[in-house]
Amino acid sequence: MILITGGEGFIGSHLVDNIKDAVPLDDRSFNKYKFDNTIVIDIRSKDIYDVVKNSDYIIHCACRDIRTSIIEPIIDAEVNGIGTLNLLRACREYKKDFLYISSVSVHHEASHYAISKQTGERYTLMYRQWISTAIVRLSNVFGPRDTESVIAKWLKNDIITLIDPNHTRNFTYYKDAIKGIKCAIEYRPSEIEDIGTGIQTKLGDIANWLSKKLNKPIKTIQQREIDNVKKRVVTKEKQKKNLKFSPEWDLYIALEEMLKNK
Numbered sequence: 001m002i003l004i005t006g007g008e009g010f011i012g013s014h015l016v017d018n019i020k021d022a023v024p025l026d027d028r029s030f031n032k033y034k035f036d037n038t039i040v041i042d043i044r045s046k047d048i049y050d051v052v053k054n055s056d057y058i059i060h061c062a063c064r065d066i067r068t069s070i071i072e073p074i075i076d077a078e079v080n081g082i083g084t085l086n087l088l089r090a091c092r093e094y095k096k097d098f099l100y101i102s103s104v105s106v107h108h109e110a111s112h113y114a115i116s117k118q119t120g121e122r123y124t125l126m127y128r129q130w131i132s133t134a135i136v137r138l139s140n141v142f143g144p145r146d147t148e149s150v151i152a153k154w155l156k157n158d159i160i161t162l163i164d165p166n167h168t169r170n171f172t173y174y175k176d177a178i179k180g181i182k183c184a185i186e187y188r189p190s191e192i193e194d195i196g197t198g199i200q201t202k203l204g205d206i207a208n209w210l211s212k213k214l215n216k217p218i219k220t221i222q223q224r225e226i227d228n229v230k231k232r233v234v235t236k237e238k239q240k241k242n243l244k245f246s247p248e249w250d251l252y253i254a255l256e257e258m259l260k261n262k
Contacts, residue, residue, distance in 0.1 A: 001053040005043055005087065006062030008032045010146045011101060014178050015059060019185075025051060025061070026062070033145050043083035046178065052090035054236070059103045063120075063150050069113040080116030086126045097132040098126040099184060103137040104170070104194055107180055110228050121192065136184045139196030139219065139234050143174025152204065154210050155258070160218045165204020168231045170196040173249035183243040196234035199245040209252065213259065 006012040007024020011034040014051060016022045026032070041047050043062050062083065069076035084100070089095040091098045102121050106113040124133045142151040152173065154160045172195065181197035211218050240246050 001055050002057045002059065003051060004062045005058065006036055008038055009061060010143075010148070011073040011174070011177065011181075012059075012061040012143065013145055014143070014174055015181065016180050017059065019059075020144035021056075022059075023055075024153060033133065044086055046086075048086060048137050049090045049093065050241075052087065052096055053075060053094045055096060057097050057099070057185070058077055058087065059099045059101065059181070060084060060120075063117065065190050066105070066111060066114070067148060069111060069116065073112040077116050077119075080113070081119040081190075085123050088123055088133075089132075092127060092130045095131060096186075098124065098127070098134075099181070100133065100135045101181065102135055102137045102192070104137045104232065104234055105185040105229075106137065108229065132188060134184055134188050134190075135192040136181060136189075137192060137194045137234075138177050139170040139194060141171050141172045141174055141177045143177075143254070144261070147173070151206070151255075152209065154216075155183065155214075155262075158216060160205060160211055160216050161221045162207050163221060163223050165202060165207065165232070167199040167203045167229070168233065169203065170199060170233045171201055171251050172196045172247060173208075173251070174256075176247040176249050178215075180239065180245050183245040187243055191238065191242060193239050193241075193243055194234035195239060195245075196236075196246075197249075197251070198234055198236035199251070200231065200233040201251055202218055206240070206251070206255075210255070211246035213255075224240065 002022045005025045008026040027042040059072045064076040106118040115175045142149045146152040
């Protein structure tokens with residue numbers, strides 16, 4: 001059994017769909033995608049030990065998202081930090097391999113979320129003394145079941161809100177993210193690997209494209225606490241070398257697919 005924590009979340013649920021013998025674990029603290037066979041446990045609980053004991057491999061996606069971290073920073077720190085440590089201790093107890101799904105926000109973002117995700121990374125690296133661990137960082141993933149990304153908000157809401165049209169992101173379609181994670185499971189990279197297209201896209205360009213496609217107005221809003229990253233891009237060279245993986249999906253082709261299947 002491959003245990004997917006956060007298995008009813010955006011990335012976790014797609015991993016469950018795409019990995020043989022995967023079983024989701026989730027605390028169901030948010031209204032998300034649901035499976036009939038989900039193990040409902042908080043990753044901070046001691047009950048996690050029995051689940052890890054009966055698993056062959058752990059893929060750790062469970063976390064509090066960046067918006068929740070602003071409202072509840074203590075819970076963000078507990079789940080993303082202590083919850084990860086609890087899982088790692090269980091993995092050490094039963095000699096289980098561990099893959100940590102992190103975020104490129106740890107590179108330069110000033111947020112509670114970035115700090116808590118980086119804490120999870122540091123714990124994961126430390127536990128290499130005792131078990132096999134690997135870390136991948138995802139970059140602005142979007143796709144079906146996504147509710148939190150800027151693209152998800154723009155697709156759902158009646159108005160496209162924009163802080164600065166010149167801010168950039170490295171958007172990654174969920175199909176590429178899942179493929180990259182599966183490569184990490186196979187190759188167990190020793191270095192922390194970023195997964196992304198390596199292409200910077202201006203938020204204003206996507207906003208204008210979606211505005212025309214969906215006939216939605218664009219409204220400029222004031223910068224919020226989470227809007228402190230002006231530019232984001234990852235390099236493709238390392239993931240190609242260490243994961244034997246290269247992203248395939250163009251941003252706008254992916255958006256067209258999403259709109260077609262909406």
